[in-house]
Amino acid sequence: MSQKSTIEWTDATWNPVRGCTKISPGCKHCYAEAFAERFRGVPGHPYEQGFDLRLVPEKIVEPLKWKRSRMIFVNSMSDLFHPDIPDDYIVRVAEVMVSADWHTYQVLTKRSERLRTLLKGKLNFAAEAIHIWWGVSVEDRKFGLPRLEHLRSSPASTRFLSIEPLLEDLGAINLDGIDWIIVGGESGAGARSMKPDWVRKLRDQARSQGVKFFFKQWGGVRKSENGRTLDGKTHDEFPSLFRIAV
Numbered sequence: 157m158s159q160k161s162t163i164e165w166t167d168a169t170w171n172p173v174r175g176c177t178k179i180s181p182g183c184k185h186c187y188a189e190a191f192a193e194r195f196r197g198v199p200g201h202p203y204e205q206g207f208d209l210r211l212v213p214e215k216i217v218e219p220l221k222w223k224r225s226r227m228i229f230v231n232s233m234s235d236l237f238h239p240d241i242p243d244d245y246i247v248r249v250a251e252v253m254v255s256a257d258w259h260t261y262q263v264l265t266k267r268s269e270r271l272r273t274l275l276k277g278k279l280n281f282a283a284e285a286i287h288i289w290w291g292v293s294v295e296d297r298k299f300g301l302p303r304l305e306h307l308r309s310s311p312a313s314t315r316f317l318s319i320e321p322l323l324e325d326l327g328a329i330n331l332d333g334i335d336w337i338i339v340g341g342e343s344g345a346g347a348r349s350m351k352p353d354w355v356r357k358l359r360d361q362a363r364s365q366g367v368k369f370f371f372k373q374w375g376g377v378r379k380s381e382n383g384r385t386l387d388g389k390t391h392d393e394f395p396s397l398f399r400i401a402v
């Protein structure tokens with residue numbers, strides 16, 4: 157958990173779960189794993205167990221204690237819908253999101269089938285809360301586009317896609333029912349490259365389909381050298397429901 161985040165599209169991170177396991181090509185250079193494994197074996201460190209998945213129940217109530225409204229990325233160091241996290245624990249996390257409604261929550265997963273099942277079932281009480289945004293990761297066509305369909309068929313007031321790292325041309329995509337897309341390239345050692353035309357196609361499809369577009373970064377081995385402008389402009393749109401001033 158951190159009350160501040162360097163991630164361009166959020167204000168703070170909240171991690172009532174730590175650790176995860178890889179599920180698709182977008183996970184190859186998982187930043188959360190790289191960070192967590194640096195501290196494996198360090199006594200008393202929050203990541204003493206590296207990237208092994210574990211629940212952190214004492215963190216669940218944290219948003220209730222943050223009085224100033226924030227945009228909060230839920231589980232930046234894990235995946236809330238990982239199969240090893242019990243349904244009841246996810247329900248407790250959602251209960252806090254519903255209660256601490258002065259914040260905006262961004263919940264992002266690669267386990268989109270479980271997201272859909274729970275939003276139709278045990279999480280239905282939180283599905284359409286306007287301050288909770290539900291999203292899936294889309295890194296390629298094979299793994300990412302089925303997640304888009306799972307999200308589209310889930311009850312939610314705000315749906316978003318994190319298209320990062322963008323690994324190939326996604327082609328023509330149907331953004332019906334989607335409110336916001338975030339696009340970015342991979343960064344760090346071994347970063348896979350992203351072609352400008354792949355990004356332009358997504359920008360243009362977002363525009364033509366009335367979807368908000370946020371371009372996060374080009375990425376690369378030294379991401380600060382590559383910046384985050386596309387055709388001379390930054391693209392920092394957010395869903396239009398509201399944007400909380402912080």
Ligand code: SF4
Nearest residue numbers: 176177178183186234
């Ligand atoms: S799902 Fe996310 S947190 Fe989990 S391994 Fe993949 S990239 Fe990392």
